[in-house]
Amino acid sequence: MAFPLILGVVAFTVIQASGKSEAGPMSLPRETFLDEQKQAFLAWTFNDTHIDVSITVKTRGWLAFGLSPNGEMHQTDAFVAWVNDTDGVPFLQDGWLESNATARRVTLVRDSQQDWTLLQGIQTTDETMIRAVRALVTCDRHRDRPFSRDTLRILWAAHDKDPVDPARLPHHKKRGVKSMLMFSPSYLRTTPVPDTTTADTHPEEVVMQFEQVLIPNDTITLSQCRLFQLPKIEKKRHIIKTRAMVQAGNEQYVQRMLASLCRGKFEQNLSPATFDCHAPGNAQMMLAVRQNCDALIAAWAVGGEVFSYPEETGLPLDVDSSGRYVLLEVQYGNLPKDVFLSEAIRDSSGIVLTTSDTLRRHDAAFLTTGLLQFDYPLTIPPNTPSFTLQSHCMDFCTQSSFPSTGINVFAALPITHIQGRNITLRHIRNGKELTQLIKDDNPDARYQETRFLPSTTVVFPGDRLILECQYSTLGKSTVTFGGYAAEDETCLAYLSYYPAVNTTSCGSMIDTRAFLELTEYIPTTSSASPSLSSDAVLSQEVANSSVLRAFYTNKYDFNADNTKKLLKFYDEHDQLGVCLGNGADSMKAIHSAPYVPLPVKASTCVGKPSVQIPPPITISTAIGSADAMSGNKNASAKDTLIVKPVTVPRMTSLKPNDLTSMAAAAVQRNAGMRRSAVCFAALSVVVAVITTAFNA
Numbered sequence: 283m284a285f286p287l288i289l290g291v292v293a294f295t296v297i298q299a300s301g302k303s304e305a306g307p308m309s310l311p312r313e314t315f316l317d318e319q320k321q322a323f324l325a326w327t328f329n330d331t332h333i334d335v336s337i338t339v340k341t342r343g344w345l346a347f348g349l350s351p352n353g354e355m356h357q358t359d360a361f362v363a364w365v366n367d368t369d370g371v372p373f374l375q376d377g378w379l380e381s382n383a384t385a386r387r388v389t390l391v392r393d394s395q396q397d398w399t400l401l402q403g404i405q406t407t408d409e410t411m412i413r414a415v416r417a418l419v420t421c422d423r424h425r426d427r428p429f430s431r432d433t434l435r436i437l438w439a440a441h442d443k444d445p446v447d448p449a450r451l452p453h454h455k456k457r458g459v460k461s462m463l464m465f466s467p468s469y470l471r472t473t474p475v476p477d478t479t480t481a482d483t484h485p486e487e488v489v490m491q492f493e494q495v496l497i498p499n500d501t502i503t504l505s506q507c508r509l510f511q512l513p514k515i516e517k518k519r520h521i522i523k524t525r526a527m528v529q530a531g532n533e534q535y536v537q538r539m540l541a542s543l544c545r546g547k548f549e550q551n552l553s554p555a556t557f558d559c560h561a562p563g564n565a566q567m568m569l570a571v572r573q574n575c576d577a578l579i580a581a582w583a584v585g586g587e588v589f590s591y592p593e594e595t596g597l598p599l600d601v602d603s604s605g606r607y608v609l610l611e612v613q614y615g616n617l618p619k620d621v622f623l624s625e626a627i628r629d630s631s632g633i634v635l636t637t638s639d640t641l642r643r644h645d646a647a648f649l650t651t652g653l654l655q656f657d658y659p660l661t662i663p664p665n666t667p668s669f670t671l672q673s674h675c676m677d678f679c680t681q682s683s684f685p686s687t688g689i690n691v692f693a694a695l696p697i698t699h700i701q702g703r704n705i706t707l708r709h710i711r712n713g714k715e716l717t718q719l720i721k722d723d724n725p726d727a728r729y730q731e732t733r734f735l736p737s738t739t740v741v742f743p744g745d746r747l748i749l750e751c752q753y754s755t756l757g758k759s760t761v762t763f764g765g766y767a768a769e770d771e772t773c774l775a776y777l778s779y780y781p782a783v784n785t786t787s788c789g790s791m792i793d794t795r796a797f798l799e800l801t802e803y804i805p806t807t808s809s810a811s812p813s814l815s816s817d818a819v820l821s822q823e824v825a826n827s828s829v830l831r832a833f834y835t836n837k838y839d840f841n842a843d844n845t846k847k848l849l850k851f852y853d854e855h856d857q858l859g860v861c862l863g864n865g866a867d868s869m870k871a872i873h874s875a876p877y878v879p880l881p882v883k884a885s886t887c888v889g890k891p892s893v894q895i896p897p898p899i900t901i902s903t904a905i906g907s908a909d910a911m912s913g914n915k916n917a918s919a920k921d922t923l924i925v926k927p928v929t930v931p932r933m934t935s936l937k938p939n940d941l942t943s944m945a946a947a948a949v950q951r952n953a954g955m956r957r958s959a960v961c962f963a964a965l966s967v968v969v970a971v972i973t974t975a976f977n978a
Contacts, residue, residue, distance in 0.1 A: 310336055312469040317458040322438045326464065328418065331888045333429050333464075336402075336413040341440040342367065344451060345410055346379065346388075349427040350437040351724075353459040355381035355388055358437050359427040361398045362390050362451065363412040364444045365405035372403020374414060375448055378425045388439075388451045395422045410440075417888035429464060431736070432724045436460050461585065461729035468587040468731065484639050486519070488512065490541060490610045491527060491632030495556050497535065499626045503615035503767035505559040509544075509571070515604045520596025520645075523636040524580045525588040529629050536631045538613040538697075538730075539582045544575035544606055559611055560766070575609040576786045576862060578648035580633050581695050581776045585729030592692060595644040595780045599637060613766055647782035649689075651675045651707070651789045652697075652749045652774035653764065654860050658830045659792035660764025662701065662771060663840040663848060666755045671773055671852055675747035675788035676872050679861035683785040688742040693778040695732040696720050696749075699771050701762055702727065704752035707775055708880075711745045715880040719747075720775060727768075732778070741779075747788070748874070749775055761834050785863035790872060792857060800851050801838055803830070 310325035316337075324347075326335040339345045348360025356379065363374040376398040377390040397420040402413040420426040439457035462469075490510045497504060528536045557564055579597055582589075591597065612631060653660055653673040662669050696705045707720035719739055741747065751773035755762055763770050838844070859872035 334415045338411040339440045343441040343443040345440040350435045365403045374400040421887035461726040488635040494628045507559040508556040509607045519637040526582040541580040542575040542609045543577040583730030595646040596642040598645045644780035645782040646780045649777045650787040654789040655791045656764040662762040663845040670752045673749045674790045676859040679788045681743045684743045688740040689779045691779040692738045695776040697774045700727045701753040706750045708748040714878045787862040790857040
């Protein structure tokens with residue numbers, strides 16, 4: 283495999299300084315394969331204004347790289363590039379892809395403003411590497427999509443031949459799309475904090491894993507639960523890392539995993555067997571379990587990577603935790619019905635907690651915020667282009683729960699399902715909105731990663747948090763309820779913070795009685811004159827969720843007027859504020875007080891870098907510091923970027939066959955070694971490249 287050698291060539295270049303040249307690294311610290319078959323590899327770095335990417339694909343033809351609005355080729359902002367088979371000269375065009383599936387042709391509409399700058403192009407016997415740089419936000423507002431902190435759908439495509447006409451590309455032979463948070467430290471080759479398995483003494487793993495759970499093929503969504511008993515803990519430890527252990531082959535079915543610590547012993551002995559969390563027959567047991575097991579200690583969702591705590595904090599397991607239970611809940615499915623299981627499967631997935639007895643400075647914890655209820659009160663009308671719901675973590679909860687110095691939020695896992703189009707977590711203090719903790723205008727239900735905040739945010743007593751979720755049900759003919767299934771929706775965020783407090787949830791619930799009265803629901807009780815004003819009648823109706831779902835699915839008319847009424851109800855009607863934790867639960871009616879919104883700042887666009895092509899190419903390439911990239915609040919502005927003028931050597935005099943033979947020899951010598959070792963072995967190739975550059 284020649285990927286490592288090409289990456290080795292990219293990792294070394296010539297740095298010009300004070301009139302002399304020396305070999306030095308130009309790092310692209312973030313990297314990932316873009317597909318499971320490892321046909322495409324991406325490495326990149328960025329600074330405040332630009333992004334520098336290198337994409338290597340197994341092809342000798344053209345390749346495309348860009349930002350897709352929805353994972354499709356059509357209307358993708360991309361560059362198309364190749365290396366000429368005859369003379370080795372690289373070529374790149376910045377454009378907009380228009381796809382014609384019937385004609386099996388992709389048209390590249392060339393941008394009048396060429397914002398991608400080609401830095402390097404290399405071709406071997408079966409691979410092509412293209413490296414280019416572009417502004418994060420360009421001044422081409424109509425044809426360039428921004429590289430932002432939103433979930434980005436990175437699209438790549440390739441053909442085995444160079445195009446005859448650069449404007450009319452033959453239909454791709456291979457393509458893929460990967461949703462990513464490109465600014466996340468998860469893609470760093472080295473973690474933003476020291477390797478916790480070596481920097482900490484006596485690391486131990488707590489493994490909580492299902493054992494061959496049956497997932498029937500006629501189930502759209504299934505939540506399975508199991509209680510695990512913690513081992514004996516002789517002295518306090520910190521959880522310093524969590525990772526999902528998803529059974530190979532089941533990646534598309536395992537959607538979410540939550541592990542919650544139970545406060546005390548249960549009165550009855552509970553079976554260690556796995557059970558359906560939402561089966562009617564398990565309702566009483568689950569009620570007791572959920573009331574007891576409410577301290578979240580691990581959260582993972584599909585697409586998530588390994589989560590390492592910042593070096594100053596870890597989630598505590600005290601001596602009192604010895605022998606206590608942990609509830610592991612695994613959700614399967616969350617996919618459209620027509621693409622779910624073709625046959626029953628067995629699953630043995632789970633979560634692994636890495637703990638250490640080297641204690642960190644702060645105890646961390648999770649805080650759940652959002653709409654803390656499911657089913658019919660959370661109801662989104664069908665075929666609606668935009669519908670927004672809000673939940674509120676109110677000041678009465680933060681005032682009574684948070685220390686005077688506040689809590690420091692450093693990461694968040696926001697959750698919506700397939701109808702989600704935007705999720706924003708607003709921070710309100712003294713009636714004024716501060717910097718938003720979360721804002722994603724392009725969420726992907728199949729890629730939900732815990733994201734580190736750009737900087738740690740302090741939430742003080744009396745502050746409010748508003749989680750806002752926007753949905754679109756265009757093209758969907760049925761009503762959408764709150765729930766766990768793919769056709770259902772949710773609006774939640776799991777916040778990681780320190781120092782730990784007893785509060786586990788701070789959110790709100792929709793007024794069920796007011797919702798039923800608004801929609802003119804008629805109770806189905808046997809009473810001669812049933813009234814929703816009766817708590818007994820209301821409780822009976824709420825318990826009968828299947829009847830309520832049937833009413834809103836089959837009988838209620840979600841016409842334009844009723845849709846407006848419902849949206850106004852969610853915007854203006856009082857909700858029930860919820861503050862939960864360690865048995866000290868409180869609820870109260872709340873009214874969302876107005877606030878001064880955060881001013882909308884237009885992104886400052888940046889023009890194309892001033893470079894000369896053909897080489898030598900001189901460009902300021904940014905290498906970010908680990909502290910700055912990880913959101914370390916102690917990193918100063920001067921630490922954020924190291925900017926070095928880089929000269930990229932000319933590659934055209936080096937024949938592809940020469941590079942291929944060197945690559946083959948290097949790979950053979952270093953078979954089985956890691957990429958970093960192969961990069962070092964590739965230094966001999968770099969010497970040839972540098973010599974070529976100076977002799978030209």
